[in-house]
Amino acid sequence: MSKSKDDGILSRPLGRRQFMAYTAGAGVAAAGLSSTALAQASKTGVDPAKWTAAYIKSIAGTETYDTAAECYKVVPKDYKGRLTYWYFGPTQASPQIEHDLDKQFWDAFKAMYPNIQVTALNLNYNEMIDKLRTSAIGKAAPMVVRLPILAGVEFAAKGQLMEFGPESVGYSKDEFWPGAMKSVTWKGKTYGVPTNNETMALIWNAALFKAAGLDPESPPATWDDLVAYSKAIKDKTGKNGYGMVARVNAGNTPFRFMPQLWAFGGGALDEAEENPTYKSIFVNNDASKKALQASYDMYVRDKSVPTSALTNTQNENQDPFIAGNLGMMIAHPSEYAVMLDRAKKATGEDKKVADEVVANMRYGLIPKGAARRAVVFGGSNAHVFRPDLVDGGLDVNAAKAIIAFATGPEWSTKMAWVSSNPGNLRGFKTKWMKERLETIKFLDVTTSMLPNGIPFPVVPQATEIMNIIVPNMLQNVLTQKMTVAAAADTAAKQIKELMNEL
């Protein structure tokens, strides 16, 4: 009996390139998958046949890496310098474990490079881009920034970033998802290194499902089902069914609405298509209008989602969920850790309710639509600003040291502990990945959404399209300021003007 390729990987340590070659060579197994899943996978590079939950479990903990040795090859230990670093780290809404790991990260970096003086700034995810734009114009940018996957190309297009890729810190491009590498590539040049990549999943409260007469163990299979489930929960229990998020200029909104738009066959541009050109506007096609109509039905017709969805970020869904007042929401695996934290802090009757919610928490795949099942291929990337834009000038070795450290297999895994996946694919083979899989509930579900991931358009206008135009379209519909068709056409016009500006 011949050994499978997986057996081969597990039987001996592999070099990085060998590992990736095995990963890429799994096309045969993909034959049984749908053409849409394969098409989606072609954009992210996540081979759906290979990257199954079982495969991820099978490779976890099979290799060890020496972080210090890898970093010191790039920048020696005794290097003396200074570093300014901006990132969106843990917030008050984050679980304690993220705060602990953030501290451990900085302590470990200090131990690794005791002579590099670090000024790190932890910024709010929703405010970071605006602040960074202003600081870059004012020549007060940080040396290194960890940016949401969507945003880097805007700064690259303006010529504000240095050419800087995995090779700059001793890694290979093959160690990262091709989709992630595309997000740091502008006009054929590389401007960053992926730190982490993830997809979200659908979370539901099984007790509320049961109370609404739904199967508590099965999530809605389609977006139409989700609308119906949301209404059933509202009608039968009086609680809100689905945690819609529709705030303008908040990153949470596109991460929750675009999967719906793509599932129906719509999009902002043609980013969900097999070979996106980013030249066709999909936001007002029939499929996009159907997706918008579904949101309208939940918010206006059924009133089955929070009224405050227009001003909420995802953080505002957490409290109603732990209080047993919200049926479903789209979130990271970290949401489970958040709920555990909140349940621990609750007292009296609240504690009883919170413990029940945690026990009834379920994770499943995000529903599919007429065209596909889709989720945002998210994550973040590390970038280096041009020396003349950095406050006090750029210390390129200090920048290399932090990026080598943060994007290596160890810390790209640890820093993605409860909310993401390591950007460096070798991280999947570490003992820390194994520990994550063993200790973090539902991680396998969110990870198994990876093959359905669709990256945001890699154009400098993406931030405005996703954070301003699309949420505005949604708000125009939900407030009944415009009809579905008018809102979609207005958004299409705005996108067209934006894309034709230059």
Add this chain to the structure above:
Amino acid sequence: MTLATPTTTIRKPASAGAVRPRKLNILQRIWKHRHDYLYVLPSIGVMLLVIAYPVYYTVYLSFFNTPPNLALEDKIYVGLDNYWRVITAESVHEATWNTWVWTLWSTFLAFVIGFAAALALNHEFRGRGLLRGTLLVPYVISAVAAAYIWRWIFHSDFGVVGAISVALGITERPINFLDNVDIVMPSLIAVNVWKEFPFAMIMMLAGLQTVPEQLLRAAQVDGANAWQRFWHVTVPHVKGVTLVTVLLLLVTNLNSFTIPYIMTGGGPAGASEIWITHIYQIAFGRIRFGLASAYSVILFVIMMGMGYFYVRALTRGDDRSHG
């Protein structure tokens, strides 16, 4: 005994041959007062740096297109195009309407409530000091903190006001204060008035304390009722401070940012977007610094016009005293 008239003793008709003092031009006047200018030079330097340069740069940028995919140094000259785009944009018209609704209602209500509170506090009664201190609290609270607190009080799903209205059976569902295009602006104005009325109260209280007590008593002796004393004695005396208070409130409200931005970000669907939040969104949300600059220049001109009236109101007494 004959009294000489002032005209015959003091003033003499100007004769054709009288020597007039030589009128100095502006440079000569500056030179004459050069030491005075020296004293204010540091302040002028700071003003030029922090006010004049930004104003100049904003005007300069307003003639350029600055798309998000271009660095600022690669901006494209477009002449007056940005001004035309601002003037003709539907979203600007909507923001302009919202701004005037916001400004006029906020100013009117803050002034009326502030004046009423000042009239009440102008009388001696037990606990007046405590009440005056309490009424000042909204004014001294940080606007950011107040906006966040009110955002939660007015939250459409779990706000305190909504919960009370449901508990008392007044409404079936929590009142939708912030996520409804028709109610959001009145809700924000209520918060703004709460924050601003103590300012009007303090200003008007100061004005009321300048009204001569004897005059009010004399009017009372002459048979004037309370309304007549208020209308014919108090109001004329506080006219000046009223004008200044109203102008300051108008300017402050036209420049508002914190409360609408934090509470709603201009939403939902632009229903609470006012000039300054709109400019901020265009500049930092959409990275159109040129367009935002043109918008700012237009607003600057409007503000300067109001500033002119404000300065005139402030210096009217000085003009009279200098003949």
